[in-house]
Amino acid sequence: MIQLAAVVKTGGVTEGAALLGLAQPAVSRTLSMLEKRLGEPLFIKGRRPLQPTPLGRALADHGQVMLAASRKATDTIESFRVGKGGTVRVGGTPFFMDALIAGMIAEFQNLHPNVRVDQSYGYFSDLRAALKADQVDLAICPIDILDEGSGLEFQQILPGRNVIACRVTHPLLMKHRPQPSDLLNYPWIAPPPGSPLLADLRSMLLSFGATEIRIRYTGGSLMGAVNYMKGTDALTILPHSVVFALRKDKSITALPVAVPHPERALGLLKRADAPRMPAVDHFARHIRSGFENLKHLIKRHEQSVVWGV
Template sequence: MKLDERHLIQLAAVVQAGGVTEGAALIGMTQPALSRTLAMLEKRIGEPLFVKGKRPLQPTPLGKALAEHGQSMLSASRRASALVDGFHKGSTGLVRVGGTPFFMDALIAGMTAEFQNARPDIRVEQSYGYLATLRDALDADRIDLAISPVDILEEGSGLTFQIILPGRNVVACRVAHPLLRTRKLDTRRLLEFPWIAPPQGSPLLADLHSLALSLGATEIRVRYSGGSLTSAVNYMKESDALTILPHSVVFAYRNEKSIAALPVEIPHPERGLGLLRRLDGVRAPAVDAFASHIAKSFNSLEILIKRHEQAAIWGM
């Protein structure tokens, strides 16, 4: 015997509410329509669903068992409705975000935590990559959003780019580095110290080569390479090694008072850190909410970062 699932849900509402009128109000039906459903269901199964003469209504064993199945369906329906509502409001869903490692570790991870504190039902999947890899991931629909420094976005790329912070890289060192005690820094002295090479494929590595050429050197003395941001910072803290970092990353470590930036102009193309998305990508409210949160977070930080740059670097 096949039973209509809607009838079981309506039966569950009556059992839960203790009366036909109350059950009808619970699921948005009229009392007469719900009474007809119960009569139809009893006729179909050939058994009473409620004990006669009992108020509030008391289900028979069969009525109670059927109502339990209906209650499961009713709960599932409500969860599904809540899921749809949450999706449209951007409070549930999945965000797949990829980005350049140092930015993701130093800045984006904390912003993601703040976002999920407010929207705990959104799951965020984070991955790493540089611009070429991130573009491939966007094209292949492996990520919804990329966060990366961009020099030029070619026309016809199929991508949108929203700048969230002007890109500026600096020479970083430990706070007790000898060069920080120099009143007027001779940039050629940078060649006297060992270097930490940024990761392969990173714009930071290209900027290191540009800096070396501007100092008249064909190569620079690299002592350590292949590490993460944490390993690079920990290495710097215990040595006089230098490296290239985004200024915003140095800013993110300001409260630790472990690393600083030297007042050195690095020749690199004008670039900006921003959000990359596909023009023809499916717009998910959760992704829109996440992108908006990241943009607002950087907007709040931009003034502080600029002040830090003027006071801690060029104010020396």
């Protein structure tokens, strides 16, 4: 019926065969066999260009639908092969996803508008389980160490760097060099439960000599924490890259206080035995490239804001 549709559309067997990239004798045989099978003519005899009978026209209409579907399927296959179509299922830790990755997803889809991105949130244990259950294709998260034999692959894209974040009008910014003991005079925002930042916060404050932690606000999203900080003198711990990403808002900044850097790195996590998916590969390269371009800017920002050099 696809061949019939092509002949009806072009008005000739030769032309219809050329449209489909087939040989004219092959199309003639197909139409002849179809007429014998139906016991009815498909074209009115003696008319040039060829004119279909009512039955021929009806079957050609079906063939046209099939031809369109066939071409669409071919386009879908080709888009998948070159990574310009398909779906990318990506999961990641909330603060990084909101501050950095969401913008990179937008940039990626401007280049690949036919690729759908399904994003979810989670911390390392959740993301590891989601990868093994084939619920996500790629995870973007900070990890300390990957167990041997885990069946996962990790590619580092940014070393771990924490800073103490506050609003841009915080009183401590008036001090030339705030001391760790000064920080204990202010309340704190705790990162969400399950976040590795929560353990970093407790460890850092204990190293500063705190006997108890004055938590004023907990469990909020990144924007929730930022908006809370904007209206209070509360402090919190954040990855430096997150503070860097929010620098243009001019609402929060980092205190010039050195804090211990965690023994972990932000990176891309995927199953070692995952089937090749071109769209996922393109997306992963886009994220790696984005962070490669940001590394030097983030380092310069850290030296300027935290170290004052």
